[in-house]
Amino acid sequence: MVSFNKSTLRVVVCGDEYVGKSSLIFSFVKDRFVSQLQEVLPIITIPRDFSASPYSPEKTILVDTTLNDIDFLQSELKIADVICLVYSNHDSYERISMFWMAMFRTLGLNLPVIICRNKCDLLNKEDNELIEIEEFIPLLKDFKEVGTCIKCSALEKFNVTQLFYRCQRAVTQPLAPLFDSKTGKLKPLAITALKRIFILSDKDQDGFLNNEEISLLQRKCFGKSIDSNELNAIYKNLSKMAPDESAFVRGKGLTKNGFSLLNQLYVETGRHETTWGILRAFHYTDTLEIEERTLYPTIDYPPTSSIELSPIGYRFLVDVFRKFDKDNDGGLNNIELTQIFKTCPMGLPKLWINTGFPNSTVVNNLGYVTLQGWLAQWSMTAFLDHKTTTAYLVYFGFESDTRLALTLTKPRRLKKRYGKYYRAAVNDRKVFNCFVIGNAKSGKTALLDALLGRPTTEVYSPTIKSRIAVNSLELRGGKQYYLILQEFGESQPAVLENPSKWEECDVVCLTYDSSDPDSFAYLVEAVEKYKHLMKLPMVFVALKADLDKQQQRCHIQPDELTESLFLNHPLHISTFWQNSVNKLFDRLIKCALEPLRATPGFEPELKVKDEESREKLMVAGSILGIASAFSLILYKLLKKS
Structure with missing residues (x-):
């Protein structure tokens, strides 16, 4: 079946000889009847304005046919979009079942057929009224291909325009997908x-x-x-x-x-x-x-760029939240969430289900997703899976091109110093992806819960499936960012061994239990074994700092390792100490913004120089901006005087 947005629609008009096929076409195109016409009219193309429907094709092609050229007839039927089958008396009516419908099926056609009873002007009133009961209804019952039947007269121009409109409508607005004729x-x-x-x-x-x-x-x-x-x-x-x-x-x-x-x-x-x-x-x-093209528009972007929600996207999602938060309590309860996703054929996104929603985002004390959590969840979705985001925006009723709801960041740049590469600082990104790596029981899950403001539980429960937590953070100066923390559970070894997976990572959080003497050895082994980690900014974290610190049973101690990598000593964090947790999240964001400050192998002097150079550039830019503004004001004053 042709799609509604096809630009050209082809109507093949067929039937026995002398039923008035050419007269119908001529009467429609010229709006007058001519008694003497050539045997077969040439193919005629009609522009869009013959129909008031905004969904009609740009062109409609009318093809006249004759049984005297059966090869042409059959070749045209094979490329038609709809068939207009004309009859005008009892004999030509009988041949619809005996010849024409049989031929359509022999050719393997699966097209809508519009039946036209022409020359109704020759019938008396009583016969005209019986046509629908005695002729049309049997055809509609016997042949599923027949979409509709219509009475016409080319001589009196009765229903001629309606005939070809129905031919077009049978394709652009098909009845079959909407209505079950058996059940009514x-x-x-x-x-x-x-x-x-x-x-x-x-x-x-x-x-x-x-x-x-x-x-x-x-x-x-x-x-x-x-x-x-x-x-x-x-x-x-x-x-x-x-x-x-x-x-x-x-x-x-x-x-x-x-x-x-x-x-x-x-x-x-x-x-x-x-x-x-x-x-x-x-x-x-x-x-x-x-x-499909509406759900998943083509977005061309470099692999090192990221996709984030634009202000338009955030504004729309805020409106969705407020629309369905019927009790205005600032949280989406289970009923309200269900109602939101009733417009989506798949319900919750698969990504959300796989990462434990709503445990992946911010909820209130009743367990309802807050506006902050709703926006954070969609920020994460746009970053990790933009196709799911565009599809759900459409399901939610976003009326414009969904690409307007997204924004592309600049491609990630690499710089080279002393023969080694590192990621350049970024200034146009708001969402950062952090992989949390560490031995079992090191406290990774508690760290994810802390990002969401959830209390730490002392009961250990091993993480089997991958888990995500995402929340917004505000750095000094009022700038807001979204931080995604991912822990991988049993799939962590596979993730460590996959260098391509780490292209998605902006900063690595390497965690160990400072109260467990055997915990740090796991990180030492990972850093020594997986060299691709050394290309990424990383932060070492000594968790459970509220417990007694233990000497690590390892050939190198945490402070020694970080010094050898020219990195800061591990941050000592306890999820019971909120200030220490906030300090860690701030550092993760800053290291993602300025990767050099936490990339292993670069001496502190180089990092200081890089930071000083950046500050000088910022100062120079500010001075230049002020000078430009002053020059413009001076120019306007001089011009005015």
């Missing part, structure tokens, strides 16, 4: 899509579409408002269909069931283009799925 009801996929549209259109989340919300939906889908008379007619019809107020409640509006019933009414009365207009406005294809 909308199909489940159509109902699911309409329920999603209802939830997105219910701006105040009260379970009803009021007049204002219906008008907004009408304007979005059809570019025009709906007047009060139309609304009253809709409400009247729905009240008749469902007098128990399951469809419409006076003073409140349409219910979800009422919205589905309204669209079923459109389909049953031949106005399914209205339903398709609603579905198309929400990017649904003929298969009632949201189109």
